[in-house]
Amino acid sequence: MKFDIRAVDGVARRGTLALPRGVVETPAFMPVGTTGAVRSVSPAEVRESRSDIILGNTFHLMLRPGSDVIRAHGDLHKFMGWDGPILTDSGGFQVWSLADKRRIDEAGVTFRSPVNGAQVFLGPEESIRVQHDLGSDIAMVFDECTPYPATRDEAATSMERSLRWATRCRRSHVHRRQALFGIIQGGMHLDLREASLQGLMEIGFDGYALGGLSVGEPKEEMYAVLDSIVPGMPSDRPRYLMGVGKPEDLVRGVLAGIDMFDCVLPTRNARNGWLYTRAGVVKIRHAKNRTDIRPIDENCGCPTCARFSRAYLRHLFVTGEMLGMRLCTLHNLHFFQGLMADMRTAIEKQQFDSFSRVFFENTDPGNRVMA
Amino acid sequence: MKFDIRAVDGVARRGTLALPRGVVETPAFMPVGTTGAVRSVSPAEVRESRSDIILGNTFHLMLRPGSDVIRAHGDLHKFMGWDGPILTDSGGFQVWSLADKRRIDEAGVTFRSPVNGAQVFLGPEESIRVQHDLGSDIAMVFDECTPYPATRDEAATSMERSLRWATRCRRSHVHRRQALFGIIQGGMHLDLREASLQGLMEIGFDGYALGGLSVGEPKEEMYAVLDSIVPGMPSDRPRYLMGVGKPEDLVRGVLAGIDMFDCVLPTRNARNGWLYTRAGVVKIRHAKNRTDIRPIDENCGCPTCARFSRAYLRHLFVTGEMLGMRLCTLHNLHFFQGLMADMRTAIEKQQFDSFSRVFFENTDPGNRVMA
Numbered sequence: 001m002k003f004d005i006r007a008v009d010g011v012a013r014r015g016t017l018a019l020p021r022g023v024v025e026t027p028a029f030m031p032v033g034t035t036g037a038v039r040s041v042s043p044a045e046v047r048e049s050r051s052d053i054i055l056g057n058t059f060h061l062m063l064r065p066g067s068d069v070i071r072a073h074g075d076l077h078k079f080m081g082w083d084g085p086i087l088t089d090s091g092g093f094q095v096w097s098l099a100d101k102r103r104i105d106e107a108g109v110t111f112r113s114p115v116n117g118a119q120v121f122l123g124p125e126e127s128i129r130v131q132h133d134l135g136s137d138i139a140m141v142f143d144e145c146t147p148y149p150a151t152r153d154e155a156a157t158s159m160e161r162s163l164r165w166a167t168r169c170r171r172s173h174v175h176r177r178q179a180l181f182g183i184i185q186g187g188m189h190l191d192l193r194e195a196s197l198q199g200l201m202e203i204g205f206d207g208y209a210l211g212g213l214s215v216g217e218p219k220e221e222m223y224a225v226l227d228s229i230v231p232g233m234p235s236d237r238p239r240y241l242m243g244v245g246k247p248e249d250l251v252r253g254v255l256a257g258i259d260m261f262d263c264v265l266p267t268r269n270a271r272n273g274w275l276y277t278r279a280g281v282v283k284i285r286h287a288k289n290r291t292d293i294r295p296i297d298e299n300c301g302c303p304t305c306a307r308f309s310r311a312y313l314r315h316l317f318v319t320g321e322m323l324g325m326r327l328c329t330l331h332n333l334h335f336f337q338g339l340m341a342d343m344r345t346a347i348e349k350q351q352f353d354s355f356s357r358v359f360f361e362n363t364d365p366g367n368r369v370m371a
Numbered sequence: 372m373k374f375d376i377r378a379v380d381g382v383a384r385r386g387t388l389a390l391p392r393g394v395v396e397t398p399a400f401m402p403v404g405t406t407g408a409v410r411s412v413s414p415a416e417v418r419e420s421r422s423d424i425i426l427g428n429t430f431h432l433m434l435r436p437g438s439d440v441i442r443a444h445g446d447l448h449k450f451m452g453w454d455g456p457i458l459t460d461s462g463g464f465q466v467w468s469l470a471d472k473r474r475i476d477e478a479g480v481t482f483r484s485p486v487n488g489a490q491v492f493l494g495p496e497e498s499i500r501v502q503h504d505l506g507s508d509i510a511m512v513f514d515e516c517t518p519y520p521a522t523r524d525e526a527a528t529s530m531e532r533s534l535r536w537a538t539r540c541r542r543s544h545v546h547r548r549q550a551l552f553g554i555i556q557g558g559m560h561l562d563l564r565e566a567s568l569q570g571l572m573e574i575g576f577d578g579y580a581l582g583g584l585s586v587g588e589p590k591e592e593m594y595a596v597l598d599s600i601v602p603g604m605p606s607d608r609p610r611y612l613m614g615v616g617k618p619e620d621l622v623r624g625v626l627a628g629i630d631m632f633d634c635v636l637p638t639r640n641a642r643n644g645w646l647y648t649r650a651g652v653v654k655i656r657h658a659k660n661r662t663d664i665r666p667i668d669e670n671c672g673c674p675t676c677a678r679f680s681r682a683y684l685r686h687l688f689v690t691g692e693m694l695g696m697r698l699c700t701l702h703n704l705h706f707f708q709g710l711m712a713d714m715r716t717a718i719e720k721q722q723f724d725s726f727s728r729v730f731f732e733n734t735d736p737g738n739r740v741m742a
Binding site: 035036037039040041042043064065068069072073079080081290291293307308309311312314315316318319321322323325326327 | 406407408410411412413414435436439440443444450451452661662664678679680682683685686687689690692693694696697698
């Protein structure tokens with residue numbers, strides 16, 4: 001892995017992250033391919049949306065189809081037909097949010113599979129082994145996701161365990177062409193976040209992520225963590241804000257010096273008929289779209305807007321035709337990747353300050369906030 | 372519309388049907404785009420499957436989105452983003468199979484909409500007007516679908532009404548760039564079928580279709596109608612076997628001199644995970660596919676077989692990811708269109724007799740028959 005910063009504007013960074021399977025232009029947004037597919041769209045369509053890298057979920061994939069099936073194909077890339085870079089999460093977040101009857105101890109997490117009720121164990125070594133089997137370009141350390149809110153004591157105990165697990169992940173990581181990123185925890189307690197970062201830097205990782213954000217806390221708390229912690233993150237390594245976010249959070253994150261993001265928002269909202277435009281959200285099922293022959297966004301260059309009307313897309317949703325979800329997913333992915341491309345250009349031109357000011361002036365939070 | 376027969380082998384015909392929006396190579400198979408979409412696939416993908424023409428359902432489209440919405444886009448082609456030829460059925464079949472509380476009289480059919488319960492009337496003039504609004508390249512006359520089984524009297528009464536309706540359709544048809552096809556009815560009674568054909572030829576149509584087949588009758592009865600009636604159908608006009616069918620029915624139909632077919636089979640079966648290959652049907656959900664890294668068919672040139680394994684497709688079905696239905700639909704459409712292309716080539720080479728003999732020798736009816 002080779003990370004080059006090509007331009008800096010304030011603390012915003014424009015870079016390239018060279019990985020074994022391709023180059024990622026940063027700041028980058030990673031669509032989420034939960035179970036080996038970015039829902040409803042093909043790998044070629046993901047590529048066409050200008051996505052350089054996607055995220056795969058270790059937790060989901062280890063349960064179905066199982067890492068043995070993926071290993072039989074070579075790796076996750078060959079399994080799902082995506083030849084670009086993949087980042088895999090560690091399963092730490094999902095095991096807490098999705099598994100039944102989970103029990104945690106120093107070794108790791110024991111849980112009942114939500115798929116078939118079988119008892120499964122996932123700890124640092126197991127997560128690294130599964131991610132090795134998946135053959136992702138970037139693996140994440142297995143961490144404990146600190147709930148929100150958490151007292152200082154709870155957050156400290158959790159963060160310290162995550163640090164010990166990070167050490168075990170680093171030790172058990174033997175994949176030579178796979179980068180490994182550490183994950184900063186500590187809840188909303190800035191001193192714990194700082195201690196987590198220092199601990200991870202002592203272990204040494206190829207990149208550093210902020211985890212445990214966008215978990216229900218007020219925006220201001222997330223922004224406070226960003227502004228406090230990001231400046232201390234190694235400037236020569238990628239900085240990844242996990243599970244974020246809404247368009248305004250992406251701009252805010254880049255303003256704080258973040259290089260990578262992932263979120264289900266563009267794909268999940270598309271499947272619910274919530275479509276992003278610079279002028280606000282289009283709710284495609286709305287009756288006013290019944291006879292509207294305009295595209296979702298007349299200024300959009302996506303394949304959906306090039307060919308299909310709001311009335312047609314509404315009709316597909318109303319009749320339950322899955323092509324509608326797919327066409328809307330394409331649009332939202334193009335919107336998110338277009339925003340990232342515009343941010344990269346603004347940084348290159350040293351105009352990111354004015355770009356973000358104009359962006360926030362034109363953004364109606366009541367309309368944009370749709371999670 | 373211009374129909375040219377380029378080669379004849381026995382009574383099998385190889386032709387081209389030139390329509391305002393493109394040329395259809397015959398014998399042709401038309402995928403069904405029920406409500407303005409060939410379910411799960413895009414117009415570009417339909418085209419890539421070598422489909423020259425698709426079928427749209429007047430009944431479904433008049434209820435949703437309504438012909439006013441389609442007219443606002445110009446025509447059905449612009450509404451759904453398909454710029455090739457479209458044939459629309461008349462709604463006669465659907466009104467009988469799908470509508471609630473239908474009542475028929477000489478004027479037409481009054482029914483309650485299955486969408487919203489509203490009372491709707493559909494008769495010959497209304498069907499032609501809606502098909503005019505849809506702007507299809509080929510319209511079909513509004514007919515009464517004779518149920519199976521039907522006594523000779525029932526079939527005769529029904530056929531005669533369909534003939535009177537055909538006259539009204541011909542009279543009310545004013546679209547100058549739209550062809551109009553008549554539909555031969557008469558149940559399984561060959562003399563009634565013959566009378567229907569003679570009546571339609573006296574009225575005069577651009578093409579002639581066999582309706583009311585594949586409605587539950589034994590294969591032998593359908594084949595008897597084909598062998599008895601097709602030879603008398605005008606040889607210089609396209610002959611269309613409606614709602615058929617299985618691969619072996621397509622071969623049998625071409626052997627009898629049919630030029631056009633439509634059926635939901637390739638698309639509907641794909642969504643259920645039933646995939647066609649020359650070696651038989653692959654049921655993709657079957658557990659034996661869990662670790663099978665082979666494509667559906669190693670000899671298939673479709674985009675799905677080029678890139679995705681049986682194990683991956685099974686995984687998509689098991690996890691409920693809609694991309695699976697789409698990839699399988701692409702495969703089945705390619706299979707059907709590949710069969711049509713092979714038949715066209717065999718006719719050109721005057722080898723259709725041996726082609727069909729080999730086809731039936733290699734076809735296991737127990738495996739192929741999956742409707």
